Amino acid sequence: GENVEQHPSTLSVQEGDSAVIKCTYSDSASNYFPWYKQELGKGPQLIIDIRSNVGEKKDQRIAVTLNKTAKHFSLHITETQPEDSAVYFCAAIGSGNTPLVFGKGTRLSVIA
Amino acid sequence: GAVVSQHPSRVICKSGTSVKIECRSLDFQATTMFWYRQFPKQSLMLMATSNEGSKATYEQGVEKDKFLINHASLTLSTLTVTSAHPEDSSFYICSAKWGGNYEQYFGPGTRLTVT
Numbered sequence: 001g002e003n004v005e006q007h008p009s010t011l012s013v014q015e016g017d018s019a020v021i022k023c024t025y026s027d028s029a030s031n032y033f034p035w036y037k038q039e040l041g042k043g044p045q046l047i048i049d050i051r052s053n054v055g056e057k058k059d060q061r062i063a064v065t066l067n068k069t070a071k072h073f074s075l076h077i078t079e080t081q082p083e084d085s086a087v088y089f090c091a092a093i094g095s096g097n098t099p100l101v102f103g104k105g106t107r108l109s110v111i112a
Numbered sequence: 113g114a115v116v117s118q119h120p121s122r123v124i125c126k127s128g129t130s131v132k133i134e135c136r137s138l139d140f141q142a143t144t145m146f147w148y149r150q151f152p153k154q155s156l157m158l159m160a161t162s163n164e165g166s167k168a169t170y171e172q173g174v175e176k177d178k179f180l181i182n183h184a185s186l187t188l189s190t191l192t193v194t195s196a197h198p199e200d201s202s203f204y205i206c207s208a209k210w211g212g213n214y215e216q217y218f219g220p221g222t223r224l225t226v227t
Contacts, residue, residue, distance in 0.1 A: 036218070041223070042220055042221060043116075043118075043220045043221045044156070044218045045218070046216070093214055099146055100216055103155065105154075
């Protein structure tokens with residue numbers, strides 16, 4: 001089955017700097033890769049996703065890149081703000097009928 | 113995005129009692145719902161997958177008689193923790209999707225404390 005590795009587990013950046021979180025996956029059949037943001041005491045919120053036929057996707061300060069050959073994908077947050085502080089989870093899925101497989105999460109702290 | 117709600121947001125119950133958690137999709141028909149539990153500072157652990165009108169599929173190690181899941185309609189799934197014990201205390205989160213779409217939308221979670 002699919003296995004998703006996520007790094008780093010914790011990340012601290014200065015406000016205004018960029019943050020990068022990386023994930024690798026094992027199943028070459030996976031073709032959908034979402035990123036979720038979870039604030040303390042809340043459920044995960046889908047912030048961006050990418051499909052295997054696309055190499056990069058951007059939404060304002062957030063971007064995701066995908067390298068299918070290397071089986072890794074990354075989340076990029078530019079101009080970080082204190083409200084970006086949260087736990088971020090990557091995930092992968094092979095088809096619409098199977099559950100998401102999550103990484104272990106990255107705790108991002110943006111220091112003002 | 114699609115909206116998923118959960119009720120209650122927090123519940124405290126005594127050991128040995130049962131508690132029911134509701135998960136609703138507010139603006140779409142959820143053909144599939146998932147139930148997760150999450151311990152502090154850990155990732156989400158999938159407990160079961162339920163398709164509307166069918167029996168839930170439980171992950172290995174999850175007791176189906178203890179965690180009863182019902183997905184009777186396209187907008188509602190319930191998780192009942194039966195004979196709860198302190199070790200069942202956790203953050204329970206549901207998610208929902210429709211059809212063969214990939215996107216899953218999560219509820220806000222329910223904090224269960226068993227005393």
